[in-house]
Amino acid sequence: MHxxxxGSGIAGLSAALSAAETGARVTIVERASEGEHGGNTRYTEAYLRMKSMDEVADDFIDHFMANAGGYTDPSIEQEMVRDYADWSPLARSQSTVDPDLLGTFANKAGPTLRWLESNGLRFDFLPTAFITTTTTRLLPVGGGLAMVETLTAACMAKGVDFHFETTAQSLLRTAGKVTGLATSSGELDANAVILACGGFEGNPEMLARYVGASAINLRPVARGGHYNKGEGIRMALDIGAAPNGDFGSYHAEPIDPRSGIAEPAIFTFPYGILVNKAGERFTDEAPGTVDAHYESVTRRIYEQRDGIAWMIADAKLDDVPNWQKGSRTDQPPVTGASVAKLAEKIGISADALSTTIDTYNAACGEGRFKPLEKDGLSTVGLTPPKSNWARPIDQAPFRAWPVISANVFTFGGLKVDRDARVVDQDGRAIPGLYAAGETMGIYYRTYTGSTSVLRGAVFGRQAALHACGQLQ
Known part of the structure; x- marks a missing residue:
């Protein structure tokens, strides 16, 4: 069995190690060089939406189902409450998060983490970058880098053959079955191919085609994302695979564009205001806890001219305990002794910015400021409103950070079943072909936070076990 x-992120490494543990011969094809491999996993803290090692968070299923797709035909939805074997081809190939797949995801999350633990990884409820939160998050000790390094070593110890600096190009087929892979270094024969090579956040052409022309204002959240150029998705679509996930969207995160470090997030904007290049506010900066709303706010930033905004705060930001943990950039804020001086430094009309801040300050209501919880301290009669933590910006020094939308990963990918088999447009599993991680599509509209690394581990393992005959 070969x-x-x-790909060698969490999905690929979980697949490779799982397959090797069954005694299969395993080859990993990876575009990056050794030591820079691992895709986005290498650079993430790898938050996991779990309430314990064995149970997903209480809101796990509900959040996914609230963002399960577009407006699915009710007659097709009704089929999905039956046993999967009774689904029609339309239901099996439907672009949605189906309950069969989601149930497997939730049920296998705990056992997959226990398997990772047995291979040397440790997990704990560690501090996160979010100052306010609504759900529970488990983290691997050492983050995604520990995952990559630990699983790479385990794979090598099991004899997995790594082909670094090698690019997958197309799938080989015989009589409808996937029988290998054409790569930049030649052709490889196999009994099964598992595509775990990311999305297309590193491919400007695919971003422009699917996300739109404004995608020029996006950039991957970390260096690993630049390696994700969409070949896995493209080569499967070329042989009739069904698409899944929201191809026109992506996971948005607010970052400082001046920084070159991984994930230089700006999660402190709820304690200030956001203005565009015209010096105008354009969104409610604080509709709720930052972990639940940063993505929707970041999408509004992306819609602004040139896809950029400025977070404006004053000296009172220091009233927020440990606010620095939510400002992960390595670049200092732009500062000014007055609003006019700050405006000059950031290239915004001083009159426009002063008018915006004066109008906002006059609308700030009365109440007690509670920085670590939703405090309802809101503006009155202001459009757009600010729903929490609304205090006047009136104490020097005034501070500003540029904020753009990072593309953490793209949502569009391949339709798979519970065993991570790629499904074709007629609802049939394509023999010999599997997908996991970002290459499989599962997200629509709004990302169910802290589930992407978990998705990679669960379905990477599912794919390998099914390919090696260990799943029924």
């Missing part, structure tokens, strides 16, 4: 795995 299994080819494309």
């Amino acid at each position: 299994v080819i795995v494309v």
Whole structure:
């Protein structure tokens, strides 16, 4: 039995190690060089939406189902409450998060983490970058880097053959079955191919085609994302795979564009205001806790001219305990002794910014400021409103950070079943072909936070076990 795995992030490494543990011969094809491999996983803290090692968070299923797709035909939805074997081809190939897949995800999350633990990873409820939160998050000790390094070593110890600096190009087929992979270094024969090579956040052409022309204002959240150029998705679509996930969207995160570090997030904007290049506010900066709303706010930033905004705060930001943990950039704020001087430094009309701040200050209501919880301290009669933590910006020094939308990963990918088999447009599993991680599509509208690394681990393992005959 020979299994080819494309990609070496959490999905690919979980697949490769799982397959190797069954005794299969395993080859990993990876575009990056050794030591820079691992895709986005290498650079993430790898938050996991779990309430314990064995149970997903209480809101896990509900959040996914609230963002399960577009307006699905009710007659097709009704089929999905039956056993999967009774679904029509339309239901099996439907672009949605189906309950069969989601149930498997939730049920296998705990056992997958226990398997990772047995291979040397440790997990704990560690501090996060979010100052206010609504759900529970478990983290691997050492983050995604520990995952990559630990699983890479385990794979090598099991004899997995790594082909670094090698790009997957197309799938090989015989009589409808995937039988190998064409790469930049030649062709490889296999009994199964598992595509775990990310989305297309590193491919400007695919971003422009699917996300739109304004995608020029996006950039991957970390260096690993630049390696994700969409070949895995493209080569499967080329042989009739069904698409899944929201191809026109992506996971948005607010970052400082001046910084070159991984994930230089700005999660402190609820304690200030956001203005565009015209010096105008354009969104409610604080509709709720930052972990639940940063993505929707970041999407509004992306809609502004040139996809950029400025977070404006004053000296009172220091009233927020440990606010620095939510400002992960390595670049200092732009500061000014007055609003006019700050405006000059950031290239915004001083009159426009002063008018915006004066109008906002006059609308700030009365109440007690509670920085670590939703405090209802809101503006009155202001459009757009600010729903929490609304205090006047009136104490020097005034501070500003530029904020753009990072593309953490793209949502569009391949339709898979509970065993991570890629499904074609007629609802049939394509023999010999699997997908996991970002290459499989599962997200629509709004990202269910802290589930992407978990998705990679669960379905990477599912794919390998099914390919090697260990799942029924």
